[in-house]
Amino acid sequence: MRNQLAISSLMGLALLAQTPIGQAASNLVFCAEGSPAGFDIAQYTSGTDNDAAEPIYNRLTEFEAGGTAVVPALATRWEVSPDGLTYTFHLREGVKFHSNKAFTPSRNFNADDVLFTFNRMLDKAHPFRVAYPTEFPYFTSMGLDQNIKSVEKRDPLTVVFTLNKVDAAFIQNIAMNFASILSAEYAEQLLASGTVRDINMQPIGTGPFVFQRYQKDAQIRYKGNKDFWAPERVKIDQLIFSINTDASVRIQKLRKNECLVTLNPRPADLPALKADKQLQVIEQAGFNLGYITYNVRKKPLDNLQVRQALDMAVDKKAIVDAVYQGAGQLATNGMPPTQWSYDDSIKDAPYNPDKARQMLRDAGVKEGTELTLWAMPVQRPYNPNAKLMAEMLQSDWAKVGIKARIVSYEWGEYLKRSKNGEHDISLIGWTGDNGDPDNWLGTLYSCASIGGNNYSMWCDEKYDALIKAAVASSDRSQRSELYKQAQHYLKQQVPITPIAHSTVNQPLRASVQGFRVSPFGRNNFSGVSLAE
Incomplete structure (x- = not known):
């Protein structure tokens, strides 16, 4: 019975795709990049999970x-x-x-x-x-x-x-x-x-849409909520998430009118997308950060000098040029420059592989030491190509005597294992959720966030005292000063290496009306309609 239902659902999506969706003004297909772990959203933190729960x-x-x-x-x-x-x-x-x-x-x-x-x-x-x-x-x-x-x-x-x-x-x-x-x-x-x-x-x-059914790695289906308390925001009868992990497949479906909205295009695809008169590409500065996280509970990463050496050995400019291809800005801090209280006086240590190699020797790290480097299996707004980034880091660290073994898992498993601290080093990132500095400096790097979004497992009492004092104050200038002190301390202790802030490009069909790009990286279809 389960197989029959799966086949029926896939056939339904296929039939919808065969008809130009723009003609069925009450149906919208969104090409999503991954499968949610579930819909009880208090359990989850990824954009994939949040997008899937948002309509409900x-x-x-x-x-x-x-x-x-x-x-x-x-x-x-x-x-x-x-x-x-x-x-x-x-x-x-x-x-x-x-x-x-x-x-x-x-x-x-x-x-x-x-x-x-x-x-x-x-x-x-x-x-x-x-x-x-x-x-x-x-x-x-x-x-x-x-x-x-x-x-x-x-x-x-x-x-x-x-x-x-x-x-x-x-x-x-x-x-x-x-x-x-x-x-x-x-x-x-x-x-x-x-x-x-x-x-x-x-x-x-x-919410504005009622959950109907979900098939992992295939689709999620919702229907418009006719009893929604703000009926003017429900303009779609059927909302379908078509799950496609491959960015090129998502773009092909967008061009063929098999989906009307997608996300996270490859930078190389942007010129052609912007030139297509059947499409629109909404572009805005990303409220995000892609970064490397070091698990400080694992040796030799518990040694500050080792983390400093690995940070110094990363050719960040080369990575940003190759991975982001003009759609990213070099990052030096633990949050983006568009966040109030950002301290622009913070600078990176100069790229210096020779010094990094010597620092590793001085710290007693043997030549050829192997560390696992986890790379995300999906594109994210803050990292369009984690596999390429991992390969470039592998090459950078090989120059200083570190053998990085690249590891990956299905997205939900990747997050679960990372939160458990199974990695040595991982690629991760964040898109701000609420516009407050605590959503960066507290949510990502505090002691309380270990087991949540603190993938470096770093807990420092001095740092925690600063961010706790900041969030307990209603004086924004005082909060800003405390957060600046916390940013400097975070930079000194190197639980992470910031890489880039990416520019968000949201491709959609020209027929889609009322779609607003969220600064928090969410895809929300409340109030969205289709031109007749």
Whole structure:
């Protein structure tokens, strides 16, 4: 039966592809680059997972389309107490949850759903979390598990969050995908029936599109939510993610009108795409960073001198020229220059393989020492060709006596194993999520983010004190000064080697209207329509 369903679904997508999609104005195919690990988005951090979950859910707050400003969503308004520790959210009335074959909601969205969503992440003894044990990397890496003192229902449409200490980025943080609101009623039904894992693979939300089905490495199908609380934002009847890991295949499908939107084109393809009158390519500076991360829990990478030597041996200019091909900017810092509080006084150590070789000898590293170098299997906005980058690094480090053995896994497995610290060195990157410096300096490099997005496994008390003091201040100038100190210290300790900030180029058919490129690298189809 499962094979019959798979064949039927693929035939459906093929038939849709054979007809020029522009003629079926209510259907949109998005050529995605990878398969999500699941749809219970609080568990995941990659852009692939976030894109797949985005159509399904809403949060209390959300980011304006194409921007970084926070606007109301499931909360219509909120107040903050004078001491900055209490947030009172007034919830939107009449919002309906989706239904599926196993679940039909008996009530509208209310405060109980907010309490379930956050208390599951806060309380390890929460019944649903006990039944379905999982971790919440964003939530913990930002310290929300420690800082949210309580989430209380004042009445069915009012929720009060109380914090232990001031968090200047709190409203931005809960606009992120991990804070998507789940149905408490659906969770109760799953718990009673012993099918708790369906929350991950049969998701229920309040978003503009209703999940229908998912075939790994093939497709995800959604339908427009006719009961969405903002009906003017639902202009597509069928949204299909066609999963293609090969960038050239995605571009071919775009040109043949087999998909209407895609992402992460190869730099070499851009001139032809921009010249095609049937297409549009939206270009903007990337709010991202591609970097090398050193696992400081592994020898000899626990030695600062070794990390300094490896950093010094990387010919970054050659890598940026070959990998990004004019669509990237050399990076020297742990976050992009478009982020407020960025310190442009930070400079790279000069490229010097001779000195690097001597430093490795002085540190007792033997000639021919082997280290694993993990390379991503997919294109990302911050790295269009991780395989080529890894090969160039392999050559650079061979010149200083290090044998780098290139390793790769399927994307979900790559992330899982990296978070577990199985690598020696890995290629990774980040696209900012909320416009706040803490989303870089806290989320990627703090002690709390080990096991989440801190792939270097680096934990330094001095660094942590700086970023904790910064996020606890409501004075932006004071925060900026603390973050600049943290950037300098990060540069000195070399848990990472920044490589590049890439330019984002988003190709789509000329018929697509209302698509906005997110500074956070998300692909959102709310409000998108097709020209007739």
